[in-house]
Amino acid sequence: MSTYSVSELNKVKRGPNRATYNIEEINTIIDAGFIAHVAYNFNGKAICIPMAYGRIGDKMYLHGSLKNRMLLALLEAKEASLTIMHLDGLVLARSGFHHSVNYRSVTLFTSVSKVENDALKQTALKCIVDYMMPNRWDSLRTMNSKEFNSTLVLELEIQTASAKVRAEGVNDEKTDLDLPIWAGIIPIRQIAEAPLKDGVLDETIETPQHVIDYYKTHKY
Numbered sequence: 001m002s003t004y005s006v007s008e009l010n011k012v013k014r015g016p017n018r019a020t021y022n023i024e025e026i027n028t029i030i031d032a033g034f035i036a037h038v039a040y041n042f043n044g045k046a047i048c049i050p051m052a053y054g055r056i057g058d059k060m061y062l063h064g065s066l067k068n069r070m071l072l073a074l075l076e077a078k079e080a081s082l083t084i085m086h087l088d089g090l091v092l093a094r095s096g097f098h099h100s101v102n103y104r105s106v107t108l109f110t111s112v113s114k115v116e117n118d119a120l121k122q123t124a125l126k127c128i129v130d131y132m133m134p135n136r137w138d139s140l141r142t143m144n145s146k147e148f149n150s151t152l153v154l155e156l157e158i159q160t161a162s163a164k165v166r167a168e169g170v171n172d173e174k175t176d177l178d179l180p181i182w183a184g185i186i187p188i189r190q191i192a193e194a195p196l197k198d199g200v201l202d203e204t205i206e207t208p209q210h211v212i213d214y215y216k217t218h219k220y
Contacts, residue, residue, distance in 0.1 A: 002022070002023045002024070003021045003022050003023060004021045004023060004026075004160045004161050004162065005021075005160065006021055006162075007160065009109055009160060010107065010109060010160045010161060010162040011162070012162050012164050015164065015166075018164050018165055018166055019162055019163065019164050020162070020163045020164075020165065021161070021162055021163070022163075023161075025163060026106050026161050026162075026163045027055070029084060029086070029104045029105070029106045029163055029165075030055050030060075030084055030106060030108075031055065031131075032086055032104070033084055033086060034052055034053060034054070034128075034131040034132045035050050035051070035052060035053070035084070036050070036051055036053045036060070036082040036083065036084045036108075037049070037050050037051075037082065037083045037084075037085075038050075038051050038062065038070065038074075038080060038081075038082050039080070039081045039082075039083075040070050040073045040074050040077065040080065041073060041077065042069060042070070042073050047070070049070055051064075051070075052128055052131070052132065053082075053128065053131065054124065054126075054127030054128035054129075054130070054131040055127070055131070056123070056124070056127055058157060058158045059155050059156065059157050059158070060082065060108065060110060060155075060156040060157075060158065061115070061124040061125075061127055061128055061153060061154065061155060061156070062074075062128075062153070062154045062156065063124070063125060063128055063151055063152065063153045063154070064151070064152055065150065065151070065152065066150055066151075066152045068152060071152050071154055074112045074154060074156075075112060075113075075114055075154065077112065078111060078112050078113075079109070079110065079111055079112055080109075080110050080112050080156055081107065081108065081109055081110075082107070082108045082110065082156070083105065083106070083107050083108075084105065084106050084108075085103055085104070085105040085106075086103060086104045086105070087101060087102075087103055087188050088101075088102040088103055088104065088167065088187065088188060088189070089101060089102035089185045089186060089187045089188050090102075090185065090186040090188060091166075091169070091170055091185055092170070092182070092183055092184055092185070092186065093170045093171070093172050093183050094170075094172045094173075094176040094177070094179050094181040094183045095172065095173070095176060098170065098171055098172050098173070100166065100171075101166070102166050102167050102168070102185065103164075103165070103166055104163070104165045104167075105163065105164050105165070106161055106162070106163040106164075107161060107162055107163075108156075108158050108161045109158070109159050109160050109161065110156035110157055110158050110159055111156070111157045111159055112154055112155070112156055113154070113155050113157075114152070114153070114154060114155075115153040115154065115155050118148075120155075121148070121151075121153050122143075122148075124153050124155070125137075125143070125151070125153065133210065133211070133214050134210060134213075134214070135210035135213075136210060139208055139210065169184075169185060170183045170184065170185070190218075191218055191219055191220065192214060192215050192217075192218035192219050193215075193219070194215060194219075195207055195211050195212075195215055
């Protein structure tokens with residue numbers, strides 16, 4: 001298995017037993033979502049914003065307007081840090097000290113460059129849309145030149161990364177185990193509800209199969 005080398009930058013110091021640097025495991029966590037929290041510096045102030053993303057190999061893609069201050073700041077810095085996290089459960093202990101959550105998270109450290117090639121830019125935009133819903137892009141109206149030219153796409157090549165996963169029960173003090181206090185886990189998951197048609201959609205237009213498939217896959 002391929003792994004990212006461990007350094008002071010990506011080393012998980014708190015709870016290192018829950019850390020992994022395995023590239024395949026990290027990519028699995030990335031691919032389980034499509035929103036990353038992206039950190040950047042603007043006029044000396046630290047800012048973090050959630051952004052839709054897509055991944056192709058070891059490269060992440062973000063998009064926005066040509067004047068998007070976050071994307072421009074990342075381009076100027078030539079590096080970025082992204083975090084992706086999935087909440088899997090509430091861990092309710094017998095004491096406040098031991099309350100926790102079960103989760104899967106990754107932190108990525110990347111280089112940043114602007115996508116100049118039109119073919120790659122098109123591929124990256126398709127990737128971002130299809131990360132939200134597989135097979136969505138091919139059902140859409142083709143982007144016109146005005147939309148395409150007014151969109152800035154960044155390529156963030158992953159230089160190193162780490163993941164941290166908690167998937168376990170309550171870790172209470174032994175002296176607390178006999179206390180008459182309920183303890184346990186409430187599993188958490190994100191589900192999809194039945195698709196709702198746009199209010200002005202022509203009644204003859206049926207829900208496409210890729211939307212139905214997404215709903216069926218994520219409704220439980």
